[in-house]
Structure formats: C-alpha cells, structure tokens
Amino acid sequence: MTQPSNLKGALLGLLAMGLFAVSDIGVKFLGGGYHPFQIIFFAGVLSLPLVVLHIMADPAGGRLRPEQPRLMALRSFIVVLNGIAGTFAFASLPLAEAYAIFFTMPIFITVLSALALKEPIDLLRGVAVVAGLLGVIVALDPGQVSLRWGHAAALAAAILGAANYVIIRFSGGAERTIVLILYPMMAQLIVATLALPFVYRAMPFADLAVTGAMALAAFAGYFAIIAAYRRAPGIVVAPMQYSQIIWAAVFGALLFDEVMSLQTILGTAIIILAGLVIVARQQKAG
Template sequence: MAQNGKGALLSLLAFGIYATSDALVKQLGEDYSPFQLIFFSTLFSFPLAMGMVMSDSRPGTLRPVHPGWIALRSASTVICGLSAFYAFSVLPLAQVYALAFAQPLLITLLAIPVLGEKVGLRRALAVVAGLAGVMVVLRPGSAELGLGHLAALSAAVFGAVASIIVRKVGSEERPVVLLLYPMFANLAVTSLVLPSVYIPLEAEHLGLIAIQACLGWVAGVVIIAAYKAGVAVVVAPMQYVQILFAAFYGYLLFGETIDGTTAIGAGIIIASGLYIVLREDTPGASANQPVLSTRMRPETGTAPRPYALQRILGLRTRGDFRGLAPGE
C-alpha cells in the first residue's frame, strides 16, 4: 500500500512536469509557429536520444519489423504534435486538456479493430458518455468554436492512433525504432515548412525551448519510477490531475479561468475515462487493457514514450504502461 502511494505521488510529480512543459509551449506559441517550436524542441531532444541509443548495447538495426505500422505511427505523431502545440497556443490550457482527455475513449474504440478487444456494454456506455462530455466542452453551434478546438480534437485522435499502434507492435520493435522514427519524421516535416514561418529566436526563448524539451524526458523517467513503485490502476488515474495544474498555470501566467460549461464537460470526460481504467482492471473485463497500459499524453515526438525509455534502460515495473502483460 505504501509503495502504491509512492507510485501515485511520483505520477503526480510527472504529470505536473508535463503540465509545466505544456505551459511553456503556450507561452512560446504566442510568438512562434508550432512548426518552428517542434523543430527546435526535437533538435534539442536529439543529444538525449543519442545518449539513450548508445546505451542500448543489444544487437539490431534501425529497420522496423512492421514498417507500415511504424510509418503510420510516425505520421500520426507529427500530426498530433503540431495539433497539440497549436491548440495550446490559442486555447485556454484547461480546455485543451479537457478535449485531450478524450484519448482514452478513442483508444477503447480503436482497440476493437486493431487489437480485437471485446468492449462490453459498460465500457461502451462510458465511451458514449465521455463523447457527450466532449460535445459539452465544444458547444457545437457556439461562436467560440474554432480551429484551436479542432486541433485539440485532432491531437486526441492521432494521439490515440499512435498509442494503439505501440500497443499492437511495440513489443516486437526495438525501442530505438520507437524512439527515433517519430523524431526523424518531426524534423523532416517541420524543416520543409520552417523557412516560410521562421522568426529569429531570442536567447531567452531558445533557452525555454531547451527546457521544454528536457522536461518531457524528465517526466518520462519519473513516470517509469511511478510504475516501478505502484500498480497501473493506482498510477494511471493520476494523469487527470493535469487539468488542475493547467488551471493553476492558466490563471497564474495567462489570466485564464475555467468556465462552467468546460468544467462540466471535463468532469464527464474524466469520470468516463476513470471508469474505463477501473473497469479494465477488473478480472475478465478486458483482454488487452488498452487504456490502463497506455500513457495519456499527446504523442508529439519531441520526447520519448516512457515505454521506450523503460526498455532502453532495461528497467522493470510493477505494472506495464504500454502493452506487455506484467512480467512479460
């Protein structure tokens, strides 16, 4: 029990770090294009990535076992990252998180065709309720609905696609493939657009981008420690506290407040996601545990998935958070 408490606290710390990184994205997004931010964030991540790759002494190549799935994941990661960075730059932080929390619902749906998951009536109703919560946040027909909302939804959709692909083929791919291909894709796409959107970077902003890139890595290491200490059903729900960090940073740095409609919609989405997590932990309810074993973060490619870090570093956890059964 004490270890589970430690895992929960470490998870809170990790998601607080992620929220700090997102607040920096919003701050920088006021001056720079998402293409420029992702290009430099990925560039700053490369030395850390190379350090991880060099520490992996296991034989192998960078050729993926499942090139089609890896290509689709890389493309999804690029779209997810650009969408998330744009959404953070134009929407209140809490509103982006509220919509991003639809990702577990989408993973549940994608698990049916991709993993052969059998979703029972209870989880199906939770998905329907969660999607209704998304509609509450979006307020269709409202004059406030804009590209930022569509970008946040796009981040959730393509983040779910990237996550379910790792859930399907991740155990068969080398971790360096999972780590590097999205980063290469980010650089390839953003470098094509960069000349048309580039704005000279002030030294202070360059430093903030470097910090933002490093925070993703630090949070990933802390998440690994959290899952090493506690079981997944205790650690995974802590992701939802990100909306509290978002509310704090939004108010402190940007003068944002959460309106009642967003709060209600977010509450419905979070309740649905929590139910799905808890239901998947029930024996016999889920063969694949697609949500319980997946990190609920937009897949931006600027920092590694904790799963890839875990495998490269050769660490073991009490509960898997990507896709292998515990102990596999």
C-alpha cells in the same frame, strides 16, 4: 504488486504529468509568436543530445533498427500529425479547454481498440464512451463558446494520440523504449526542417531557453511515465493524467489570465469519470 510499489508508480505518474504540463505551457507561451513547425523544430533539435546521451549510457546496448519497420513508419507519421495538431491546439486555446478535449483519449483508445484489435466493448464501457463525449459538449458549451480550429486540432490530437497508443499495444512491446522515441522524433524533425525556411522567425535567447526547457521536460516525462507503468498497474497510473487539469487551472490563471468556468469544470469532471470507468474496466478485462 505491493502497496509501496503502487505508491511509487502513482508518484512517478504525477511527476510525469507535471513535466508534460511544463512542456505544454511552454508551447502555449511560444505559440502566440511562432509557427508550430518552428516550435517543433527547435524542441526536436534540443532533444537530440538527450537521446544521444541516453543511447551512450544504456548498458544494455542493442540495435536501433526497428523490429517492425512498417508499424514504426505509421507511428512516426501519426506522431508528426499529432505534434502539429497538439502544438496548434495549445497555442490557440485556453489550457483548460485543450486538456478537456485531450482527456477524451481513453475514450478513443477504447473505440479504436475495438475496431483494430477486436477488443469487445461491454455495456458499462459503452455508456462511459458516450458520457465522455457528452462531457466534452458540456465543457465547451457550444452555445456560449464559438468553436474554432483550435478545438478541431485538439480533437485530432486526442484521436491521433489514441491511435499511437493502440499501435504500440499491437506491436506487443517488441521495440526498445529508445527506438520508440527516436524514430517519431526524427520524423518530426525532418518535416519541421523542410517547413522551417517558410515560417522561421528570429528567436531571442529567452525563447530558445523556453524551448530547451520544453524539450527537457517532455523527455524526462516520457521516461517517468514508463517507470511508473513498470512499478504499478494501469489502474493506478493512468488516472494521474487527470492531474493536468490542476496545472491548467493554476498556470492558466497565473501566466495567461485564464479562469475556468463552472461549465468547463463540470464537463471535465464528466470526462474524467468516464475515463476512470474505462481504465478500471480495461484493467479488469486484462
């Protein structure tokens, strides 16, 4: 792997995380006034044209039926729950607190991989797992911050996101990228459509525009992260996830009057260090 390719991979990873952060900020902006199901519904509806355009423009073609329908059904169910939990967490918590919990995903990937894929956990990764969980305690400082349902939702989203990743690894790359995107998106849209009549509130055009920007940013981010992993190894791309704490600090302060405490910064640093150790060990093992 050449250095220029690694640089491109890292830059694409940074771009993807910035795009995902834009989508997350949109969720937080809308979350105070709308139910998570309504946000998911309109984000899904506005994403569909992008999916259709991608399918039409794909020169490779190919069928849209999943190669492993049972795994796809399980993934879709997990993604639906993940979307609900993540949306609720961003709407309820300061950005920095939400990201601190979401950053534990590599830790849960390690644990779930050991349970489901029988991947061994060596001593260093085991210590990193424990350190990462302790980092969450430091970041949230339960003695000073009252834990709320938003914290539980963020933790659930981290675990569900890890489960989704492990299922994708288990499938061995059998599915096309657009198939991996399409079925969970349709599952989210169906569930949100069923719930919408019970939670709907009229949305002005400005809020619809925010939802459209969220959909575009998330869709573009997904393809950017795929392109990044195709150009550089995981040890280069995966740490780019932690750049989101910078977005959390900047946009949290500018848009939501949120200030990161020293405790949150310290705990997040511990979580990031643990995640880097896990990624490095995983890359070496692979």
